[in-house]
Structure formats: structure tokens, C-alpha cells
Amino acid sequence: MELTAGISLTRLEIGLLERAKSRLGEAVLDPGQWSSLMEAICGAAATTGAALLQSDVRTPDVPMTPSVADLLRDYFDNNLHVGDIRAARGMPLILSGRSVVRDQDMFQSETVMLRDPLYATLTRFRFRWFSGISFQSGPAMWVMTLQRTIREGMFDDAELRALGSLSETLTEVATLSHAVGKQVLLGTLNAFELINEPAISVSSTGLVIGLNRAATDLFDADFRVRNSRLYMRDGKASQALERLLWERPRDSEIRLPSRGRVGNVIVAGRESKKPILIRVLPVHGAASTPFLGARAILVLRDLEAERRPPLEILSEVFSLTIAEARVASKIAAGSSPDEIADALHISRETVRNQIKAIFGKTGTHRQSELAALVARIQI
Known part of the structure; x- marks a missing residue:
């Protein structure tokens, strides 16, 4: 079957896409929002899943929607990221000025496309059709990959033009996020x-x-x-x-x-x-x-350096017991309650009680506040 830019079985909704686009800035201060933001884009584009991938250095710790988590795990576990044909054929198109690429741009026919190992893996997870929206963060080129199932069909020309409008906004968000x-x-x-x-x-x-x-x-x-x-x-x-x-x-x-x-x-x-x-x-x-x-x-x-936490000073300044001062010193150094219990050979309940007492006596509420306070009296 020849790959043509025909009409897909499902259509992108411009209004929903614009709404999703307007929310992308939320990811600057909270990168954990990327998954839900991409789900909104998928909902607008009649697409099952999405992920962010860097063009030259692809790593498994990228934001993705839960719907493609198993697919991407297999993608990295089987080193499909090393010779990703979409990157090999799509990047020259992007560098030539294309803001969005898709399967039809990279293969002459579906038969030829399905011979590639990547598409065999996609089929196992009931996926097939792809489009990638390019954007930049400094000199690094990134792509938001949108993945459709076999039933959802390929991306058509009108959908590609609409998705292209995300490229500039993604570049702005990525640049600001980096800074x-x-x-x-x-x-x-x-x-x-x-x-x-x-x-x-x-x-x-x-x-x-x-x-x-x-x-x-x-x-x-x-x-x-x-x-x-x-x-x-x-x-x-x-x-x-x-x-x-x-x-x-x-x-x-x-x-x-x-x-x-x-x-x-x-x-x-x-x-x-x-x-x-x-x-x-x-x-x-x-x-x-x-x-x-x-x-x-x-x-x-x-371990070559001598480190003697000023337990006596901590005790005197904040009216802590020596045991509490010892726990306070470890909290300020970044240790978790479980790690403190293991290191000091005491119960976790004892550590929790001592932490409550320490926060009460020092007037702090979080580990970062206590660390900053202790830093002021280091000698």
C-alpha cells in the first residue's frame, strides 16, 4: 500500500489543541506537568500517546504519557533508539525547515515501512502511525512524538499544519525551562x-x-x-x-x-x-x-577529611539533648529518617519523635530550613 497524505480516520480538533498549547508554560516551573500536557495534546489530535525525545541523545528518563510507557521501555531495552529510522530520515527534513514530519515523508509505501524492526515493535503494542513536532532548547533539537494506533490512521496534511503551530511555543517553553x-x-x-x-x-x-x-x-x-x-x-x-x-x-x-x-x-x-x-x-x-x-x-x-559535627554547640544553642543534636546534624546533612535509624541503631519511631522535638525547639518545619539554620553555626 502506497503512503499518501490522504484523509485520516480521525480528525484533529483545533480548539482543543489551542487550549493545550496555551497551557504548555505550566511545565516551566513544574516539569511533572509534561505528561498531562501531552495527554491534552493527544486528546486534541486523536492520538493515543506522546513523548519528548532529543534528536541525538535519546535517554529513557524522558517525559511520556502512560499509554506509551511499555512501548518506550521496550524501545530502550532493545536498543531501538540507537538506529531509530525515524530519527535518521526525519532529522534531515527537520533541518531543511520542516516543523513536523510523519511516516509518509520517510517511506514510499507501508510495506517498506513495516519491514523496519521499529515498526514491528510498534505493531506488537498496537501502534503504527507517527508524527514528530520539532523544537529547540538552545542548540539541542527535540521532537514531541505523537503515536497513533493502527485504527486511528495516519496524520493528514491539515493535521500536520495544525500541529506545526506548536513548534514555536515548544521552543519558547523549552528555552525558558532550561534557564x-x-x-x-x-x-x-x-x-x-x-x-x-x-x-x-x-x-x-x-x-x-x-x-x-x-x-x-x-x-x-x-x-x-x-x-x-x-x-x-x-x-x-x-x-x-x-x-x-x-x-x-x-x-x-x-x-x-x-x-x-x-x-x-x-x-x-x-x-x-x-x-x-x-x-x-x-x-x-x-x-x-x-x-x-x-x-x-x-x-x-x-572519609579522608575530619568531620566533627558540633553536637555540643547544637545542643547548647537550641536546648537539644545530645541524642537530638546527633539526629539534627544528620538531618541537616541530608539523611532520611530511615537512614538515621539505621546509622544510629535506633528505631524509626524514636527518630520520628526526635525530629518532632528538634523542629519544635529550632522553630523549623522542613529539612531545608534546618540545614540552613545549622549552616549558620558551623565552625
């Missing part, structure tokens, strides 16, 4: 600096996006940034971090699979010094925008 996210991430790294915690932000591919001065101060021949990536002489630690960053999270947390009880901590050994402990934290809020690419914040603890 806002970068400032928020910088503020987070500076907050760790205030409590003398070395911290590095990295992408899912291990690219270093930002770091604070405390992190730079502990670099040596075994642990440093090289070619914009974190280099560790300890190969096992490097592999553990790489696996953790690449794995697409099912929620907002990052968890390190382990038989032991180290939680989300990687131990990076060094040749002639004590190890560095790397605590892996998720990126939240505007800093988690896909256009910045920050996947995690690595909080570093150099």
Missing part, C-alpha cells in the same frame, strides 16, 4: 555548599552539569571531572553509578539495588586514600526539566 532549571540547580548546589557538603549534578549519561567549590576541593588523581564527566579510578563504582543513572525511574526516587544496607550510597575506592562515599539524590522541581538534563545530585563525603 529556570539551571538557576534552581545552582541554588541547590550552593545550599549544599553552605553546610560544607561537596555536591555534583549529573545527567543520565554521566555528563557533569554543575558542581560546588567543596566538590572541586576534594578532587584528586582518583576522583575528578575529566572531559566534562566524573572520572573514578574505581571501576565498580563507575559502573554502579552508570547503571543507576541510566535506569528510568518508576517514581521520583533513585534507589541503588544492593544486597547490603548502604541504601543509595556508592563507595568509590581510591588507591592511596580512604574512599569517597557518594550519596545519590533525585533532582526535583524546575531543575528536573528534561531540557537541562539533570538526573541526580551526587553528595560526596571524603
Whole structure:
């Protein structure tokens, strides 16, 4: 069957598309909105699912609608992203000035199209027809992919023109998201600096996006940034971090699979010094925008350095017991209640009660407030 730009079985609704377009700015401060925003676009375009993919660096931690989650998991697990024929044939068209591409632009017939392994996978998930809306975030080219089922039919010319109107707005939103996210991430790294915690932000591919001065101060021949990536002489630690960053999270947390009880901590050994402990934290809020690419914040603890939390001072200043001061110090350093209970060999209920007492005595309500307060009396 020849692929032609005929009339599809379902039609795009302009009014609904304009409404969805007007809401795209919501994703600047809350990247978690992307899924629902794309669902609104899908509803307007009579399309089952959507996702955001970068043209040259495709990673599994991208925003997507739940309807294509299983498809994209298979797409990445089977390395279909490496030789994606849509990217190979579609990007030259986009670079030539097209704001939207579709199957008919890349294949002469449906028979030829279905011979490609990607389309065989799509068929298994009852998908077939595609259109991609191009947009930019700085020098990076992105595509919002819209995926229709076999029954929904291919995208026609009128629908393509309507979808093209999203390209400019998506570029504006992506550009602003990158700028806002970068400032928020910088503020987070500076907050760790205030409590003398070395911290590095990295992408899912291990690219270093930002770091604070405390992190730079502990670099040596075994642990440093090289070619914009974190280099560790300890190969096992490097592999553990790489696996953790690449794995697409099912929620907002990052968890390190382990038989032991180290939680989300990687131990990076060094040749002639004590190890560095790397605590892996998720990126939240505007800093988690896909256009910045920050996947995690690595909080570093150099076991070679002497760190003596001023427990007596904390106790005296805020009228805390020594036990409460010990918990307060760990909260300020970013430890979770469960981690504190494990580290101090006390029950979780005891930790929760002590945290309530600490917040009451210090007049704080959140971990970030307590961290900033403790930072002011560090000596």
C-alpha cells in the first residue's frame, strides 16, 4: 500500500489543541506537568500517546504519557533508539525547515515501512502511525512524538499544519525551562555548599552539569571531572553509578539495588586514600526539566577529611539533648529518617519523635530550613 497524505480516520480538533498549547508554560516551573500536557495534546489530535525525545541523545528518563510507557521501555531495552529510522530520515527534513514530519515523508509505501524492526515493535503494542513536532532548547533539537494506533490512521496534511503551530511555543517553553532549571540547580548546589557538603549534578549519561567549590576541593588523581564527566579510578563504582543513572525511574526516587544496607550510597575506592562515599539524590522541581538534563545530585563525603559535627554547640544553642543534636546534624546533612535509624541503631519511631522535638525547639518545619539554620553555626 502506497503512503499518501490522504484523509485520516480521525480528525484533529483545533480548539482543543489551542487550549493545550496555551497551557504548555505550566511545565516551566513544574516539569511533572509534561505528561498531562501531552495527554491534552493527544486528546486534541486523536492520538493515543506522546513523548519528548532529543534528536541525538535519546535517554529513557524522558517525559511520556502512560499509554506509551511499555512501548518506550521496550524501545530502550532493545536498543531501538540507537538506529531509530525515524530519527535518521526525519532529522534531515527537520533541518531543511520542516516543523513536523510523519511516516509518509520517510517511506514510499507501508510495506517498506513495516519491514523496519521499529515498526514491528510498534505493531506488537498496537501502534503504527507517527508524527514528530520539532523544537529547540538552545542548540539541542527535540521532537514531541505523537503515536497513533493502527485504527486511528495516519496524520493528514491539515493535521500536520495544525500541529506545526506548536513548534514555536515548544521552543519558547523549552528555552525558558532550561534557564529556570539551571538557576534552581545552582541554588541547590550552593545550599549544599553552605553546610560544607561537596555536591555534583549529573545527567543520565554521566555528563557533569554543575558542581560546588567543596566538590572541586576534594578532587584528586582518583576522583575528578575529566572531559566534562566524573572520572573514578574505581571501576565498580563507575559502573554502579552508570547503571543507576541510566535506569528510568518508576517514581521520583533513585534507589541503588544492593544486597547490603548502604541504601543509595556508592563507595568509590581510591588507591592511596580512604574512599569517597557518594550519596545519590533525585533532582526535583524546575531543575528536573528534561531540557537541562539533570538526573541526580551526587553528595560526596571524603572519609579522608575530619568531620566533627558540633553536637555540643547544637545542643547548647537550641536546648537539644545530645541524642537530638546527633539526629539534627544528620538531618541537616541530608539523611532520611530511615537512614538515621539505621546509622544510629535506633528505631524509626524514636527518630520520628526526635525530629518532632528538634523542629519544635529550632522553630523549623522542613529539612531545608534546618540545614540552613545549622549552616549558620558551623565552625
